[in-house]
Amino acid sequence: MPHEHSDPKHQTHLHASGCNHDHNHVHTDAHHHDSSDPHDGGHSHSHGLFGHHHHHGTESGNIATAFWLNFSFTIIEFIGGWLTNSVAIMADAMHDLGDTLAIAFAWFAAKVAGKEATPRYSYGYRRWSLLSALINSIILVLGSCWILYEAIPRLWEPQLPHAAGMMALAVLGVVVNGAAVVKLRGGKTQNEQILSWHLLEDVLGWVAVLVGSILIYFTHWAWLDPLLSIGFTCFILINVWRNLRRTLALFLQVSPDPKLAARIEHQLQHLEFVQDVHHLHLWSLDGEKHVLTAHLVLKAETAAEQLKTHKEQIRLLLQPYQLEHTTIEFEFNQEVCRDQH
Numbered sequence: 001m002p003h004e005h006s007d008p009k010h011q012t013h014l015h016a017s018g019c020n021h022d023h024n025h026v027h028t029d030a031h032h033h034d035s036s037d038p039h040d041g042g043h044s045h046s047h048g049l050f051g052h053h054h055h056h057g058t059e060s061g062n063i064a065t066a067f068w069l070n071f072s073f074t075i076i077e078f079i080g081g082w083l084t085n086s087v088a089i090m091a092d093a094m095h096d097l098g099d100t101l102a103i104a105f106a107w108f109a110a111k112v113a114g115k116e117a118t119p120r121y122s123y124g125y126r127r128w129s130l131l132s133a134l135i136n137s138i139i140l141v142l143g144s145c146w147i148l149y150e151a152i153p154r155l156w157e158p159q160l161p162h163a164a165g166m167m168a169l170a171v172l173g174v175v176v177n178g179a180a181v182v183k184l185r186g187g188k189t190q191n192e193q194i195l196s197w198h199l200l201e202d203v204l205g206w207v208a209v210l211v212g213s214i215l216i217y218f219t220h221w222a223w224l225d226p227l228l229s230i231g232f233t234c235f236i237l238i239n240v241w242r243n244l245r246r247t248l249a250l251f252l253q254v255s256p257d258p259k260l261a262a263r264i265e266h267q268l269q270h271l272e273f274v275q276d277v278h279h280l281h282l283w284s285l286d287g288e289k290h291v292l293t294a295h296l297v298l299k300a301e302t303a304a305e306q307l308k309t310h311k312e313q314i315r316l317l318l319q320p321y322q323l324e325h326t327t328i329e330f331e332f333n334q335e336v337c338r339d340q341h
Helices: 053-084 087-112 128-156 163-185 190-219 224-251 258-269 304-321
Strands: 011-015 025-027 274-284 290-298 325-331
Touching (some): 053 087, 053 163, 053 190, 087 163, 087 224, 128 224, 163 190, 190 224, 258 274, 258 290, 258 304, 290 304, 304 325
Parallel strands (some): 011 325, 290 325
Antiparallel strands (some): 274 290
């Protein structure tokens, strides 16, 4: 059956009939190629993973700038935390290390976003971000445990840090992270916007360190330093736990939105030519781009021209959901589904 075009942000594969692999199918490509050849059965994939190609260079440059600012300053933080004897500085350094890793992974994602899908990576490279998130989480958990190991005993045996050095590092932290936020806030992609919010958290963290160091300088309350570090570390662990749960769920292909899946199934079920919907699966490549597959049982035998009309109705129904990839298979009444066990 000839190819038809869909929304440029997703592609739909619809199979007529359902119990063998030789049925005709239609592909809606992610780009506006000529699809007039009825024998062209190649599967196409969307390459606009983070927006249009002409945004990749700017996005990658903005993220690269933010990465080098954070990476350089994270090294300064660890050295400064050791020199000032401040576990609060070390805790914030661990926080910045996590953001540096997140930026590095985002930079990598922005770099590979324009790469075409391959027979081996048939859905593209978006799931690499899940592996990156998992590695990031493990590093932050281990680092946070080390910070708590150092900080908790200091609540009972506080050690006065070098408050003036803490203040200098805090001011520098506000400036460096603030510059990275400004750089990314000017970007247009979702990738840049999300990272800018992470870095804004860093700015607020350094403001807290600055206030704490001023209090320590004037009051000599040494216990404020470990208290700040424990607060930062708990904040890191809460966020890491949320991200880790989400990452593991995506690895296990848990449905990212059961309500969305139920809504789509309900809408498909109520198409006038559909008798039944089964084997509907909604899963996610990376938490943002979702994949949908489903089998639709038709109420009556249908001619080829009518099947094309049905496919167009389904394409329009699914278009608002901005799915990265969809596969809808038609089965005729009384036909045994090949996936029935």
